[in-house]
Amino acid sequence: xxxxxxxxxxxxxxxxxxxxxxxxxxxxxxxxxxxxxxxxxxxxxxxxxxxxxxxxxxxxxxxxxxxxxxxxxxxxxxxxxxxxxxxxxxxxxxxxxxxxxxxxxxxxxxxxxxxxxxxxxxxxxxxxxxxxxxxxxxxxxxxxxxxxxxxxxxxxxxxxxxxxxx
Amino acid sequence: xxxxxxxxxxxxxxxxxxxxxxxxxxxxxxxxxxxxxxxxxxxxxxxxxxxxxxxxxxxxxxxxxxxxxxxxxxxxxxxxxxxxxxxxxxxxxxxxxxxxxxxxxxxxxxxxxxxxxxxxxxxxxxxxxxxxxxxxxxxxxxxxxxxxxxxxxxxxxxxxxxxxxxxxxxxxxxxxxxxxxxxxxxxxxxxxxxxxxxxxxxxxxxxxxxxxxxxxxxxxxxxxxxxxxxxxxxxxxxxxxxxxxxxxxxxxxxxxxxxxxxxxxxxxxxxxxxxxxxxxxxxxxxxxxxxxxxxxxxxxxxxxxxxxxxxxxxxxxxxxxxxxxxxxxxxxxxxxxxxxxxxxxxxxxxxxxxxxxxxxxxxxxxxxxxxxxxxxxxxxxxxxxxxxxxxxxxxxxxxxxxxxxxxxxxxxxxxxxxxxxxxxxxxxxxxxxxxxxxxxxxxxxxxxxxxxxxxxxxxxxxxxxxxxxxxxxxxxxxxxxxxxxxxxxxxxxxxxxxxxxxxxxxxxxxxxxxxxxxxxxxxxxxxxxxxxxxxxxxxxxxxxxxxxxxxxxxxxxxxxxxxxxxxxxxxxxx
Numbered sequence: 001x002x003x004x005x006x007x008x009x010x011x012x013x014x015x016x017x018x019x020x021x022x023x024x025x026x027x028x029x030x031x032x033x034x035x036x037x038x039x040x041x042x043x044x045x046x047x048x049x050x051x052x053x054x055x056x057x058x059x060x061x062x063x064x065x066x067x068x069x070x071x072x073x074x075x076x077x078x079x080x081x082x083x084x085x086x087x088x089x090x091x092x093x094x095x096x097x098x099x100x101x102x103x104x105x106x107x108x109x110x111x112x113x114x115x116x117x118x119x120x121x122x123x124x125x126x127x128x129x130x131x132x133x134x135x136x137x138x139x140x141x142x143x144x145x146x147x148x149x150x151x152x153x154x155x156x157x158x159x160x161x162x163x164x165x166x
Numbered sequence: 167x168x169x170x171x172x173x174x175x176x177x178x179x180x181x182x183x184x185x186x187x188x189x190x191x192x193x194x195x196x197x198x199x200x201x202x203x204x205x206x207x208x209x210x211x212x213x214x215x216x217x218x219x220x221x222x223x224x225x226x227x228x229x230x231x232x233x234x235x236x237x238x239x240x241x242x243x244x245x246x247x248x249x250x251x252x253x254x255x256x257x258x259x260x261x262x263x264x265x266x267x268x269x270x271x272x273x274x275x276x277x278x279x280x281x282x283x284x285x286x287x288x289x290x291x292x293x294x295x296x297x298x299x300x301x302x303x304x305x306x307x308x309x310x311x312x313x314x315x316x317x318x319x320x321x322x323x324x325x326x327x328x329x330x331x332x333x334x335x336x337x338x339x340x341x342x343x344x345x346x347x348x349x350x351x352x353x354x355x356x357x358x359x360x361x362x363x364x365x366x367x368x369x370x371x372x373x374x375x376x377x378x379x380x381x382x383x384x385x386x387x388x389x390x391x392x393x394x395x396x397x398x399x400x401x402x403x404x405x406x407x408x409x410x411x412x413x414x415x416x417x418x419x420x421x422x423x424x425x426x427x428x429x430x431x432x433x434x435x436x437x438x439x440x441x442x443x444x445x446x447x448x449x450x451x452x453x454x455x456x457x458x459x460x461x462x463x464x465x466x467x468x469x470x471x472x473x474x475x476x477x478x479x480x481x482x483x484x485x486x487x488x489x490x491x492x493x494x495x496x497x498x499x500x501x502x503x504x505x506x507x508x509x510x511x512x513x514x515x516x517x518x519x520x521x522x523x524x525x526x527x528x529x530x531x532x533x534x535x536x537x538x539x540x541x542x543x544x545x546x547x548x549x550x551x552x553x554x555x556x557x558x559x560x561x562x563x564x565x566x567x568x569x570x571x572x573x574x575x576x577x578x579x580x581x582x583x584x585x586x587x588x589x590x591x592x593x594x595x596x597x598x599x600x601x602x603x604x605x606x607x608x609x610x611x612x613x614x615x616x617x618x619x620x621x622x623x624x625x626x627x628x629x630x631x632x633x634x635x636x637x638x639x640x641x642x643x644x645x646x647x648x649x650x651x652x653x654x655x656x657x658x659x660x661x662x663x664x665x666x667x668x669x670x671x672x673x674x675x676x677x678x679x680x681x682x683x684x685x686x687x688x689x690x691x692x693x694x695x696x697x698x699x700x701x702x703x704x705x706x707x708x709x710x711x712x713x714x715x716x717x718x719x720x721x722x723x724x725x726x727x728x729x730x731x732x733x734x735x736x737x738x739x740x
Contacts, residue, residue, distance in 0.1 A: 052348060065331030066740065067355075070347035074336045 021046040022054055026061050036064060036072060040079055049080040085120045085127035087165045089113075090144045094133035097141040101154075105141050106130065108155035112162055125166065172238040187229035187240055188216055196242055199251060199280045201258075201368050202317035203230040205681060206667075207326055210318050214254045215280060218242045226250050252284050258315050260291035262369075269313075269370050274678055276368035277315060298343060301351040305530045306359035306375055306523040309352065311343050314371035320344060320363035327667065329642035330473070332357045332740075344371075347740060355740040356476045358641065360469030360665045361523030361674015374523050374547045374675055378554050381544050384515040385428040392515045393503070394429040395495045395574070396420060398436055399521040399585030399670035400548045402691035406677040406684070407552025408562040413687030415695060418567025423555050424519075425568065433574035435518065436581030438491040438498065439593070441713070442466065443580060443704035445730050446488040446590075447597045448721040450660055454631070459483045461636075461651065461658040464590050466490045468528035469665030469674070471734065473641050478648045479736030484661075487731040491584065492518050492525055493534050495574070496541030497729040502717050503574060504537075511537055517544045519551050521585070521673030524665065536729045547675025576709035579695070579702035586692040587639040587669035588615035588622060591662040595626055595635070596703045603629045610702055616693070618668055618686060621646065623658075639664040639672075 025042045029035035039062070043054050050073055059066040073079040091109055093102050110116055113126050120127040136142045139151025150161055168183040174194050181190040186209065191198045202213040211231035218229045221239035226247060229240075241247065259281060266272050301309035321333040321344060332355050336345045346355030364372040384392050405414030424432045450462050465471055465486045474481060489497070495518070500511035518525065522545075528534065529542035546554070555562055569575070580596055583589030592612040599607055614624040615637050622637040636658045638647045644663045650656040666672045671688035672680060696702060704710065718725050 055347070065325070065334075066347040067331050067334035071334030071336055075338045 018047070019053075019057060022057055026058070029062075036062065036069065037076075040069070040073060044079060049083050052081075083120055083124055085124055087126050087146055088144075089126055089128050089162075090131045090134065091117075091128070092132070092134050092136075092140070092142050093130045094137070094140075096133075096137035100140045102141040104155045105143065105153045105158065108158040109143075109162075112159050126162070170234055170236040170238075172234050172236075172240060174240045175242055181234055183234070185234050187218060187220065187227070187232045187234055187238075190234050191218070191229060191240070191242055198229055198242055199283060200230060201276060201280065201315060202319065204319050204322070204366055207319060207322040207366070210322070213258075213315065213317050215251055217247055217250050217254070219244050219247055248284075252286060255281055255284055255286060256289055257291060259286070259289045260293060261295050262315065263295075263312055264289075270373045270376060271370035275370065276679075294340070296343070302375065303351045304353040304357070304359065304375075304527065306526045307352060307357075307361060307364060307372060308375050309372050311345070311371060313369045314344055315369060316342055316344065317368060318344070319366040319368065320372055323362045323366045327640050327642060328358070328360060328362055328665070329645045330356065330358060330360075330477075333363070350740065353739070356737075357739070358469040358472040358476065358665060359524040359527045359674075360472075360641065362666060364523065364674055365672075365676070365678060365680055374549060375526060376550060376553075377526070377544050377546055378550050378557075381517055381546060381554070384517070384544070387515075389513060390515045391430050391509050391513050392428070392517060393431040393433060393499055393574075394424050394517045394519060395433045395435045395438075395492070395499075396424070396519045397492070397521055397525075397585065397670060398439060398582045398589075398692065398695075399673060399676070399688070400519050400551070401582075401695065402585065402671060402688045403521060403548050403676045404552060405562075407549055408555060410563070411687075412684040413691045415691050416562075417695070418569070419562060419565040420551075421570055422565040422568040423558075423560050423562060424551075426560055426565075427554055427558055429517070431571045431574075432568075433495070433499075434570045434577050434581070435491045435495055436577030436584070437574045437707070437709060438494040439581035439584040440578055440704035440707040440710050441494055441730070442488055442491050442584075442590075443593050443597050444710060444714075444721045445494075445726055446486045447594050447601065447704075449486055449488060450594065450598060451602060452722065454633075454659065461656060461661045462486055463661045463663055465732075465734075466584065466590055467524070467663065467665045467670075468522065469524035470641065470644060470663045472524060472527070472737065473644060473665065474648070475734055475737040476739065477645070478652070481648055481651060482734045482736070484651065485734055487733065489534075489730055489732045490525075490528065491581075492520065492545070493528065493541060493732070494730050496529065496534065497536045498574065498713075500537030500539055500541060501729060502713065505717075511539055514539075515544070516542050517546065518542050519548065520545050521548050521670045521676045522666075523547060523674040525675075533732055548673075549675055549677055552677060573709040573712065576707060577699075578704055578707050579697065579699035580704040581707075582695045582699065583692055585670045586616070586689045587618070587664050588612075588637045588662065589669060589692065590664075591615045591635055591637050591660065593704055594660070594662075595628075595633075597705045598633075599626070599628045600703065600705065602631075615662075616689075618682065618689065633660065634658045635660045635662075637662045639669050640667050641665050 059069050091106050117130045141153045142151040169180045170183050179194050198216045200216045202210045209230045211228040216229045217226040219241040220227050296312045298311040325331045332346050333344050384390050401417040405416040421432050463484045496516050499516045504511040526545040529545050534541050580593035595612050596610045620643045626633045638644050668685035672685045
């Protein structure tokens with residue numbers, strides 16, 4: 001049944017010592033009702049994403065079933081269950097970009113990074129995401145890398161743009 | 167109770183102020199279609215099939231979550247209502263596999279029935295369909311999320327009724343599905359395999375793993391000696407799967423049917439239920455008199471055993487070490503019975519008919535092989551037996567009443583009441599009281615441990631001692647009991663726990679649909695079976711006596727420990 005969510009462990013083989021950060025967050029919200037979402041947000045800020053053992057630990061300490069936390073974490077687009085890349089590529093697939101070749105741009109990104117949309121490169125340098133519009137239709141097809149906007153894209157110039165980020 | 171007056175479809179009715187429009191309609195004899203609604207679970211208002219018109223409301227309302235108020239005017243059968251309901255179901259069907267012919271729930275599916283009731287003749291919508299992998303990596307249950315209509319009943323049954331919380335809605339929008347945390351299969355989740363989710367699922371999104379093909383194959387193999395045992399709760403429920411009313415007692419017809427299906431011997435789990443009482447009753451007396459771990463808790467319900475192994479491993483030494491009747495039976499068939507009949511145990515196929523999906527898991531536990539083989543080879547649920555009887559073309563109603571085969575078919579009333587909550591406790595008390603005092607009991611009906619109350623307590627005088635007992639059914643109630651033990655607040659001597667509501671009669675493998683009234687009818691039938699028995703105390707069972715005299719020795723003896731007792735271990739899943 002495992003498909004889209006891989007859920008890697010947060011320790012990356014370095015041991016479980018990193019749970020201390022979570023304990024600090026949980027202490028702040030102890031006994032508070034309806035604190036799950038702020039706890040998840042702060043945990044994600046601390047770890048970059050929501051690793052499986054962090055979710056399990058939040059469940060144990062807040063006495064909330066893991067299944068429910070997983071439901072919340074997969075419902076909101078703001079939560080990520082897998083490590084995120086150093087650089088976040090958001091390629092627009094909105095209407096204006098679509099008619100001007102956004103599909104080919106996405107394919108060039110997928111080919112260059114060797115990951116599909118929604119995934120992160122194994123070296124954790126890039127996460128590739130699709131978005132519906134970034135409000136730069138005049139530049140379509142366009143994408144954002146971190147906070148930089150890149151417009152009038154063609155599949156050919158994708159490798160060069162990506163090479164500027166490491 | 168405070169009442170309000172409302173008008174439904176022109177009928178003026180008085181209903182409780184706390185009622186929903188749906189409850190008011192149902193009480194008025196108006197059948198409003200429902201899918202996500204379940205009378206025993208918190209309402210959700212998710213499916214929108216129960217839409218009705220309420221005068222003054224801006225749009226149609228979901229009657230299952232809409233409270234009544236004084237003077238309300240409701241219409242359940244207007245053109246707008248009919249069309250809206252139809253559209254809702256058409257949209258559900260547009261993303262539902264059109265495989266009713268080959269579906270396990272064919273002719274017993276709520277979605278199918280509603281589509282028929284609403285007169286749906288075409289599905290006008292076409293679009294993307296879910297394509298999710300099957301979850302079939304456990305011995306008990308199969309989940310096909312492509313058949314899920316997202317009603318959420320399984321989520322609520324698992325959390326509200328069982329307190330296990332395996333499922334949740336995962337993802338959002340079109341990608342929404344129901345899954346355990348981290349999208350694992352049930353084999354990697356803290357699932358007890360009780361199957362209560364399958365009993366509330368309106369479609370075939372959660373069903374029992376079907377083992378009927380393997381059993382047919384064993385039956386048709388001339389080299390195999392195929393024996394079958396039937397659990398107490400099956401005889402009061404099987405009739406429902408074959409068109410009879412709930413509470414029908416079909417013991418004799420079931421035995422006749424099993425012979426006609428081709429089983430070589432038809433035996434009764436009630437026999438080893440009696441044996442369980444002798445072992446567990448003596449274990450209880452031993453713990454009581456030698457300062458053993460108390461309270462002792464029963465261990466017949468494999469969903470319950472999974473629960474405590476998963477959630478409360480620190481309390482495992484409270485569990486009786488006696489195996490469940492199914493597993494005692496399995497161990498005896500391939501040893502005692504095989505020796506007696508001169509049959510090589512490797513040629514015996516041992517099948518059991520159970521009200522339970524967790525039993526399918528129990529028989530695969532690696533330690534359940536004390537005969538040197540897997541003690542029980544296949545477990546079929548009551549539903550599967552119903553299907554085999556239909557496949558064989560047997561006219562169940564016309565079958566004669568037949569008797570079980572000896573010796574493993576001889577039993578007492580104490581054995582049969584194992585099927586209802588409180589039954590194991592009552593059966594144990596009948597024996598323990600007489601063994602301890604050496605005197606015959608005047609009244610053997612322990613009525614204060616009977617019935618569908620969630621947790622029952624009683625103080626029973628046994629000789630000079632006042633034995634404090636408790637009975638819990640459903641895992642949510644079991645959890646309450648275990649929390650009390652952990653907190654040191656449980657001064658009971660003996661506790662019976664069954665995973666399912668009403669005990670085994672409400673098991674995850676029983677015929678559908680089921681509700682409290684159906685469970686009550688099955689419970690009543692179980693006690694009727696008890697009073698009809700010639701013997702009603704396990705220690706009076708002559709076949710059990712013979713087993714001890716000629717083979718086992720004495721309760722808790724060396725051979726008993728080898729074949730009839732087991733051990734438990736913490737489970738780590740999810």
